[in-house]
Amino acid sequence: MVERSHKPGPISATTASSLPQAQVNVSDDNSKVTATIPSGDTVEVLLYGATIISWKSNGTENFWVSDAAKLDGSKPVRGGVPVVFPVFGPPPKNHATSSLPQHGFARNSRWEYLGKSTSESASDDSVKMDFGLYSAGLSEEAKKAWPYDFGLVYSVTLTKGELSTILTVRNEGKEGFDFNVLLHTYLRIKDISTTTISGLLGTSYVDKVLDARESTESNSDLRITGETDRVYKSLAQDTTTVVENGSPRFDVVRKNFRDTVIWNPWTEKAKGMGDFEPKTGWREMLCVEVGSVAEWVRVEEGESWEAGQTIKSLV
Ligand SMILES: O=P(O)(O)OC[C@H]1O[C@H](O)[C@H](O)[C@@H](O)[C@@H]1O
Numbered sequence: 086m087v088e089r090s091h092k093p094g095p096i097s098a099t100t101a102s103s104l105p106q107a108q109v110n111v112s113d114d115n116s117k118v119t120a121t122i123p124s125g126d127t128v129e130v131l132l133y134g135a136t137i138i139s140w141k142s143n144g145t146e147n148f149w150v151s152d153a154a155k156l157d158g159s160k161p162v163r164g165g166v167p168v169v170f171p172v173f174g175p176p177p178k179n180h181a182t183s184s185l186p187q188h189g190f191a192r193n194s195r196w197e198y199l200g201k202s203t204s205e206s207a208s209d210d211s212v213k214m215d216f217g218l219y220s221a222g223l224s225e226e227a228k229k230a231w232p233y234d235f236g237l238v239y240s241v242t243l244t245k246g247e248l249s250t251i252l253t254v255r256n257e258g259k260e261g262f263d264f265n266v267l268l269h270t271y272l273r274i275k276d277i278s279t280t281t282i283s284g285l286l287g288t289s290y291v292d293k294v295l296d297a298r299e300s301t302e303s304n305s306d307l308r309i310t311g312e313t314d315r316v317y318k319s320l321a322q323d324t325t326t327v328v329e330n331g332s333p334r335f336d337v338v339r340k341n342f343r344d345t346v347i348w349n350p351w352t353e354k355a356k357g358m359g360d361f362e363p364k365t366g367w368r369e370m371l372c373v374e375v376g377s378v379a380e381w382v383r384v385e386e387g388e389s390w391e392a393g394q395t396i397k398s399l400v
Pocket residue numbers: 161174187188293314315346347348372374
């Protein structure tokens with residue numbers, strides 16, 4: 086921003102060219118990577134879990150992070166975008182993932198920052214940052230619980246008004262493995278009572294609040310009115326839209342992910358989570374979690390698989 090102490094006159098060519106040019110700026114303090122693009126949009130990615138803990142566009146924070154979230158690597162972050170891999174939810178019995186914690190190890194492992202690349206366009210510059218997690222970098226406990234050779238690369242691209250993330254899963258071992266993957270996005274909203282979700286109509290879902298009952302969504306504009314934990318399966322539409330007071334607030338666009346989980350803990354569940362603050366925070370958050378979780382994804386020796394999402398902030 087240029088401060089003026091006198092009435093501005095026309096800007097001469099010399100003055101204009103001597104104004105500082107906004108640039109893409111990326112900094113890495115060994116625990117967090119922060120990027121800013123010329124529009125002023127910013128993103129912060131914690132190396133712990135490669136968890137995106139802030140994304141601001143047009144001066145507005147788009148993600149909800151609990152005031153009591155642990156950002157010191159002692160616990161997965163309650164908020165932002167934790168990466169769920171290689172199992173979603175509590176692991177099933179008698180499965181290769183059975184000894185893992187809920188939602189796997191990606192969200193509580195330290196990832197490596199692999200570097201950035203920038204691209205310039207007429208409308209705005211963008212920046213892509215890559216993060217990696219490999220079997221060799223896991224804790225001994227996680228390696229023992231899931232002894233496969235793999236490489237994950239998570240690319241986070243910030244463009245004006247949009248955040249895109251792509252996860253690539255590579256099998257670097259001699260045997261195939263099955264996995265779930267999900268981007269557990271906590272969107273910040275103004276008020277859950279005036280928020281609706283569209284793009285789910287006609288999709289079958291498993292209701293985890295109602296003992297995994299199977300239903301089909303009959304609402305074109307879904308309203309959340311109590312604890313909600315649903316796995317919408319094999320969505321036909323790529324885009325799920327979060328609408329505030331009748332105006333679109335976020336488009337969440339899936340790329341090669343089949344499913345979407347809608348989660349809001351509501352009053353009692355929020356009270357039961359030690360790292361969920363303020364306790365009324367459920368009013369201002371909504372998880373729209375794209376992933377492939379209803380069925381296992383399999384990658385054989387030497388194969389890789391990728392999927393991702395683009396979130397558009399529409400204000
Ligand atoms: O408490 P966490 O392990 O972070 O899980 C938080 C939530 O994640 C997903 O949304 C699941 O569908 C929920 O069942 C779970 O409660």
